[in-house]
Amino acid sequence: MAVSPRRSGVPPSASGRTRHDPLLGAAHVALAAFWGLTATLRRRRPRPGGDRTQTLEIAERRVVARDQDVVALTLVNPQRGELPPWFPGAHIDVHLPSGRVRQYSLNGDPRVRDAYRIAVRRIPTGGGGSTEVHDALVVGSTVTTSGPRNAFPLSVPGFGSPARRFRFLAGGIGITPILPMLHEAERLGVDWSMVYTGRSRDSLPFLDDVLAFGDRVEIRTDDEAGLPTADDLLGACPDGTSVYACGPAAMLTAVRSRLAGRRHVELHFERFAAPPVVDGQPFSACIASTGDVVDVGADETLLAALRRSRVAVPYSCQQGFCGTCRTGVLGGEVDHRDTLLTDPERAAGAMLVCVSRSTERITLDL
Ligand code: FES
Structure with a gap:
């Protein structure tokens, strides 16, 4: 693997902090303003992970826990070119052959510019993503990825x-x-x-x-x-x-x-997974295409209620940062609890059903 002579640099932001940095706050305001001004130029439903979608090849596969349940995969560009840079704490979205999308942290060396490394623990009782990674992603196979993105930057x-x-x-x-x-x-x-x-x-x-x-x-x-x-x-x-x-x-x-x-x-x-619901109230969601109404409990996420009712919604992180579960809202007030959507996107009727909720009946564009 090629290693850049430069060190990996200083991570660019510090979201997730418990205290606010004034400089980062100013940068965030400037970025939000720019994002708002350019909102109409962007697609309303961007692909999760941004535009850096690429097909990568599994170049190496290695068991990295003695209980044999964790495998590390090294992914490279099939043309052996450089990959987008990343900083510690970053992850990529892996689009599995079944259509599942899962996030995996990059755990290699950021200075290695032509390979990413992820590691996945097999969880037989999970949603199927880890099992699919273990069974389907063998050396020489390819997989679509997007990112890297960083929701856990090192400041x-x-x-x-x-x-x-x-x-x-x-x-x-x-x-x-x-x-x-x-x-x-x-x-x-x-x-x-x-x-x-x-x-x-x-x-x-x-x-x-x-x-x-x-x-x-x-x-x-x-x-x-x-x-x-x-x-x-x-x-x-x-x-x-x-x-x-x-x-x-x-x-x-x-x-x-x-x-x-x-x-x-x-x-x-x-x-690792969805945070518990805090200060939730029961509400209901009407599915516009069928007229069905899904009741959501005070300690239940809207995504969980939709899945319980067999309403198909894609999801991945379940924490409000990847955007996979983005859903249109046709009516009702939303209590937005994500860290991804901008105010213009929320005003245009988007919500992330894995974390955001309501206190009344809302109508979903599903
Ligand atoms: S599943 Fe990632 S934002 Fe909802």
């Missing part, structure tokens, strides 16, 4: 972040966005430490890669030490720490609760 101290050190927390397959961050922190000379958790050492992907960082990393598995508490995960966590966490919901909830009120500690996190 580097001195370059958009007032933090002075990193604390990385990874649970199992949550190591995938974190791994490039460790290398970036090393390259930049930023002080950092990490706790890597999971059921057992055999279940931890890339364990040898992580162990190579030595004393900075604590491996803490449930079978040896029990479930970690927030204090186990965060350690001393002095003011000036930026915490980056990716793992199961219980881990993220514990860390978020523990850091509540810590104004001088930044928390950035990425989930």
Whole structure:
């Protein structure tokens, strides 16, 4: 693989921060204004992942957890050209042969410009995406991808972040966005430490890669030490720490609760799956093409209710950032809870049904 002589550079933004950076805020306002001015020039229903859709070839496939359940795939341009650049925390959308779209973090080296690497844990009881990756994506096969995009960017101290050190927390397959961050922190000379958790050492992907960082990393598995508490995960966590966490919901909830009120500690996190509904109220959605009405419970997402009622809606991230579940709204007020749609897009009647909801009856263009 070709490695750029330049280091990967400084990540461009810091969404997901718990504190606001004034410069980034100004940039966000400018970008939002530009986006609004150009809205009519863009397609109303862009393909998820933007325009950088490309067909990539599986060049290498490697089992990266001792329990055999995690496979790492290296994807290259079949013409062996350079691929779009990315920064730690980025992911690509993988459009599987079945039509499923799934997001996978890029976990290789951003300086390698002619290959991406993703890793996927087989989840037999999941929605079928991971099983399809394991069974269908063999060396030499091709797959359509889009992106990269970054919903979990690393904000580097001195370059958009007032933090002075990193604390990385990874649970199992949550190591995938974190791994490039460790290398970036090393390259930049930023002080950092990490706790890597999971059921057992055999279940931890890339364990040898992580162990190579030595004393900075604590491996803490449930079978040896029990479930970690927030204090186990965060350690001393002095003011000036930026915490980056990716793992199961219980881990993220514990860390978020523990850091509540810590104004001088930044928390950035990425989930595996849909976040729980907070402050939801029951509402209903009318399907315009059939007249059917779907009732949505207070603690249920609209996407879950539609799927329960066998109304077909594409989806992927279930967290309001990929845009796959974008749906037109013909009537009713929407409580937008996503992080993707612009105000003009919302005003034009778009909603992301995986996270956004309502308090009344809405009519969907389905
Ligand atoms: S499924 Fe990704 S935004 Fe809804």
